[in-house]
Amino acid sequence: MRKLIAIAFLLILGFFMLKIVSVFPFGEERWGVSRHYVDKGIEENRASNLVTSIVVNYRGFDTLGEVTVLFLAATALAFLLATCKCRKKYERIEASLTLKTASDILYPLLILFGAYIFIHGHLTPGGGFQGGTVIASAVMLMLLSHFTFHPNHRALSTIEGLAGIIFVLIGFAGFIWGGSFLANNILPLGHWNRLFSAGVIPLIYIAIGFKVGAELSGLITDMYKVTKEEE
Amino acid sequence: MVNPILIIAITLASAFFIGILQVYSKLWARLFFFLTLVFDFFAAGANFYGFLSGRITEPILVKIGGFPPPIGINLLVGKPEAAIGFLIFTIALLGAYHWERKGFPEPQGKIMVLFLLLSLGAAGITFTGDFFNLFVFIEITSIAAYGLVASAKTEKSVEAAFKYMVVGSISSTFILLSVVFLYKATGSLNMMDIASRIRNISLTPIYILILLMFLAGLLIELEVFPINGWALDVYQGADPVVVAVLAGAVVKAFYLVFLKAGTYLTLPSFFTLSLIFGGGTYLVSQFIAWRQKDVKRFLGYSSVAQLGLLILSAGFFLNPTLPAFSKHLIGASIVLFIFNHSFAKSSLFLLADNVKSSQLHGWRGILNKNPLFKFIFSTSVFSITGVPPFPGFWAKLLLIFAIPKNCSWVIGLILVGALGEIVYYYRLFREASEGEGEKVGTNLAAPLTGAILLIGAGLVAWKMFATQMGIMFNSTILLLLAFSIAIYILGFSRILQWAGSLAVVGYGIYRMVPEMGANLHGFFLALVLVGSALLLLATYPTSKRTSWTFYPAYLVVVFSMAGLVLARNWLTLFVFWELMSWASFVLINMGSRAKKAAWIYAIFSAIGAYSMLAGIYLLPGLSLTHLKVAGIMVPLLLVTGFLVKMATAPLHVWARDAYGESPDEFTPLLSGIISKMGVFGSLIAILYVIGNISSGPSFRYILGWLGALTAFFMTLIAVFQDDLKRLLAYSSVGQVGYILIGLAIASPLGWNAALYHTVNHFIFKGLLFVAAAGIIYRVGTSYMPRMGGLIRRMPLTFLSTLVAIIALAGIPPISGFAGKWLLYSALIEKGWIFITVVTFLASTVAFLYCFKILHSVFLGQLQEENSNVKEVPFPLAIVEAILFVSLGVLGAFPRLLLDPINRVFAGIPGMESPGFHYEKTLGVVSNLGHWNALFLMVFFVGSFLLALIFFAITSARVKKVGQLDVGYSGEVPKSPEDLHFGYGLYDHFRKAVKWFIYPMVTKIWEGIYEWISAFAEIVRRIYTGNVNTYAAYVILISIIIFYFFTGVK
Amino acid sequence: MVARIFYAFLILLGGIAYGLLLGGISRKITARLQNRRGPTIFQNFIDVWKLFRKKTAISHGVMFYLAPMFRLVGGAGTFLLVPIVVGHPYLSNFSFGGDLIVIMYFMVLGCLGMALGAAESGHPHSPIAVTRGLSLMAGYELPFVVSVVVLMIADKTTTVEGIVRAQQGGILHWHIFTHPFAAAAAFISLLGMMMSYPFQVVMAPQEIPIGPPTEYSSSFLSYMFSGRSVFAVAKYVLFMDLFLGGATNLGWAFLKTFLIFLWPLFITNVFPRFKLEQAVSFFWTWPTLIGLIDLIRIYIVR
């Protein structure tokens, strides 16, 4: 009965949603403000990845918020799990040698890869978030495979905070020298499709990359640590 | 001006920094945390002040990244945003301070980051001018809130956080989807830009659907019924500090978004939507809180209700058809509501944090533990329930008078809801002031700040809006009210307070003399001031029991009555009326057994006040002049308010205990003068409104019957009371019934009767209550069967009581008869013969209790335990003497009072001739009969003296014997108890009239209360506590919104 | 004025004497109906004189002392406020002092005073009797008021003179004929007022000897007795004025009051005693309903 009612509700809701999307034919050309981003993006920001140009500059404030959300989640999680006795005891099996060795090899490579992604965020698909996530996955891999692996929590927190502060400071620099918060006119924009181009965008993305990497690593560690403390 | 982006950026940076800092030093983290909050507070404050002072005129537009609005994100901070921002950081600072004092939970650094980001998120929601950015900030706020709600890490708090999170996720899904759809539909994310683009596209149903989806998401966050189960759980389960910030600050940010949505997204059904959801939430929540046993949850219900009211106001505020002035009023009302709710509710939650138990019974008596706690609690509760001069009152008033007349049912909804609110808030008040409770915490600085801010805001609102609404205040009255409050300072000595109060009232009389007497207002003014001065004299503080706040509250009552009778406008009258009612509530509540009585008093006061307010709202004009109204509704509503104070049946239920249990020093005022304000009100209502309606006579006839039935039944019930004050209470109510009859007759004779009896009743009932106070003070009980024989101990009190009783019984030659004579003459002249019969009978029955008072208290056998009591204290004796002498003088010379009354009526059309004249031999001559008061007095006194002298000369030696020496079948009784006939007086009569004294009205009121509670109980069950159900409600309500508010079928 | 006071004094004495005499007659008739010889019809004079001449009097306090005066003044005052012969310079008494409303309330004064004195005596029977008396009063007042209101409305006056004047011009103009139901109600309530059987529960000689004044004796009692007698006469006169068209001279007055006096006497000797609640219930139902007939008629035809 409950299920039937739920399905009925959801079907009606789905009907309304479909109604809405039906007025936007799939694949139809329909520009709004983003036409400006597309047409003027290169001129204004010199970042060949338009999405990055939007994420970091046109809507950079959203991204600041996004970073905050992540930071917030990490903090909340750390806070909530700080005193939690959350897991029953269970036997931990040592990872196999193959896994350990592979992880050892992959770990620096993954971090490097992540760094690559966020450094090239303004040129290629990907960016700070993606890069950070890759770095965190490296940490996760190590955590899973190495029983004794312990990322330095203080360092993570510090990196996380500093990266965030740098983001804000870059914004401030724009405010002080460029006339508005997060303005992208304080550094030379450089040439299109070069690594050193697009003004502050790569800097911000690097900061984000560090931040996200540190945050997600911390997050994973926090969750993981809870399970370990019991033993 | 501080650039809003700085507030956000600096807060963010410091949140990050605290994240680092807390790893190294908690102290520094804490310091930095507060530094940031203080900075935010001042920065937001500077912006708000800039707007207030007019230094900033245009809204501040911040272009982030330097891009003009539709391209980049921008912040748009106008006056409302600045205000809400300031509010958010104020509440956040208070909350943080409170939490700091209480101790942050570990790990502290993390929780501080969460707290900071919560306020930041709320500020971001407020400031942003971009829809997607709004979504991001909503998410920041929500996630911080999830964490904070769970921060207590108790089972309840975690559960609440989970529910919040599930429902919040659905809400943000709706918001996100609708924002993206909006982008698709309009090509923009900027609010202003979308607003201008919308004007150019036609509002297709699909487009409306998108907007509705956005609103549905918002309505979840705004806790509308019935999708607010999560919110209530959060209120109940989370740490009160968190709740204080959520309810006080965060929700207000969401509300601002709601307002913005209404402004920018021109949604045709916005008005209906906000009316239905706001009004529904408001009404339902006010009632389902009735049976709630958990204080925090019940505060939650109240919060939800207040939000509902705000949503409703938003609907009106954004209604384009509203006239500009009404819009202005509603805007002001919204501001006041937000302020009021934020600070009052936060204070209450922070107080709840100081109480160990959150159960209602755990709150029992806690007000008596800490006066500061009591102050904060009372202030907050008063403000929320709309007691003047707190902002809640002005908010309600402004809102009501801004709502157009064609939506007058909304007024009904608001007032009924407000009534529900009174019921449960004062139930808490009652519980919290009853007996001695557990110790409360002393972490009171933050709520105290809130309370002080409320008072300040109330006064500012008074100054700002009173004149705009046409409320005029007599400056002398205001000065005197200020003095009244100032009397509080003398609280270290009750005697000093008493003397100070007398001085203030004396000064008031001195200042007001020119106003007195000349007309109706002046007449009542004289009664109020002179009468209160006399009764105040009798409040001579004989014991330490008197509370510090007794005299201030007493004087507030007195001067608000003065302001009331001087009012030249219905609204002014109403303001003072409320002030009087609530100040007297405070006084009644001081009685040690009066808590329930005070609760009931509060409820009935509210019934009266709100129906009066509705009546005033429906009047075609506000000034006290003849107003033409159609139908019986307006006068009925108007008069109900006054009838409550007169305790006319069936609105008398409050009177017995309120009179009986209120402090003995206060009861004389309650009966003698406060009830007369009802008389004043009814008089002017009849004069200016009821006299002019087409159904006038029949309506007045009903009033007459009400008066007669009140007189009869209350008198009958009074006969069977064994408690002195309760007996006098019923008697008082019954006597006021006579006055109502006189008013209803509305002939010159009738009104003369009414006013004469008004003054007279003040004299003799004031005297009786003063005497009762003295007796109770000396004997230590108000239970009459335990008294008796006091004539030997208190001769003066007996004499004055005797005279008062003769006046009460209306027996010539004492002045009480005058009112009776005038009333019967008026009744017979008018031809209301059935009422005449009932009235006559009532006054006959009154003899029964008259004898009962005299016998049970003064006559019969003196009990041994009372054998050492003394005469009443000297000031009381003076008052008694003054009053009984004036009864006698008026008895002989009724013209002393009749002439001023006639002067009062001389200015009123149709009342120029008093309906009687004076002749030398016949005395007062009406069209029907005559009555020579002076002759009767002389005749009676003369013949009495003659008989006495004759007796003294001629009769035999009179031998005085002891009290036990009675003819008792030859036995000599041993103790007075055996001989005193005190218990069960009139038991035989009770058998005869048992059908009449069945407390039917009380039973009906109780039944209504029970039924509403039971119904509320059923409605309350929809909050099953199961998160699946909550989510299902969300979906259901969204579907309903989508279905009914668009053309899409 | 002096002459007027003097005559009033005389009339009062006459009233007292008449009252005492009627009391004696009543005792005689009752005795005869019960097959007793009974006392002489002047027995009440003898009693009063005897009591008055007693050497000592017991007092229980101030109110106790004053109550007989209250009683006497209340009775006498009422008597003097009711006009015996309307328009007569002296026999109209002090009727200028007040109308019927005044009289009705003045009547209570004596009762109240007596009740207070009796209550001060400290004897439990006194308050029992007083409360009974007051309750009974609440009972009989209703039908009486109903009929009085009928008369007031019908004659458009509240003065006794006005009511009497309205009945002039023939026996059929008497209110007992023009408003028979109202009169019936009033006369039934007169039974209660006189506290005769079946409404004798106040005095209740069996349980609470002679009612409220149980502690009174000697000269106090004589005062009370006189007061009571004249009070009774006042009521007869009032009824005469209200229902039997008043009197044009003393002879008529004696006749009519005597007739009214006889009415309770007949009833007294036929009925047993009502309990108090029965009495009140009775008064509030039957006589009231009877009176209401006329009240409704007046309400309609007015």
Added chain:
Amino acid sequence: MAFFTASILLILIGLYAVLVKRNIMKIVIGLSLMDTGVNLLIVSLGFIRGRTAPIINVKDLLFNTSSKVVDPLPQALVLTAIVIGVAVTAVALSIVMLMYSKKGTLEIDEYKELKW
């Protein structure tokens, strides 16, 4: 259209789990599903037929760009939305862990202490 339908279906399935499932973890999974659905929907709303990704890495794209690439804005938005979704899920999971540590069960009916 298939994309739209599929992503809406995904949202609905997620919601279904929230409405019906008794296990807290499943509810959280439902929320996560819902997020995914929304993200998909947003991305597909930005799609324009026959266009390339909005990365101007060849000269050709530099001119008349708006006729050659898809709408980049929804992608930017989705990036944010994804991160937010992750954050919410993380917090949700930590709350679930706390709940489990309190009562040792994931049954939703056990968490009805707050009601009425």
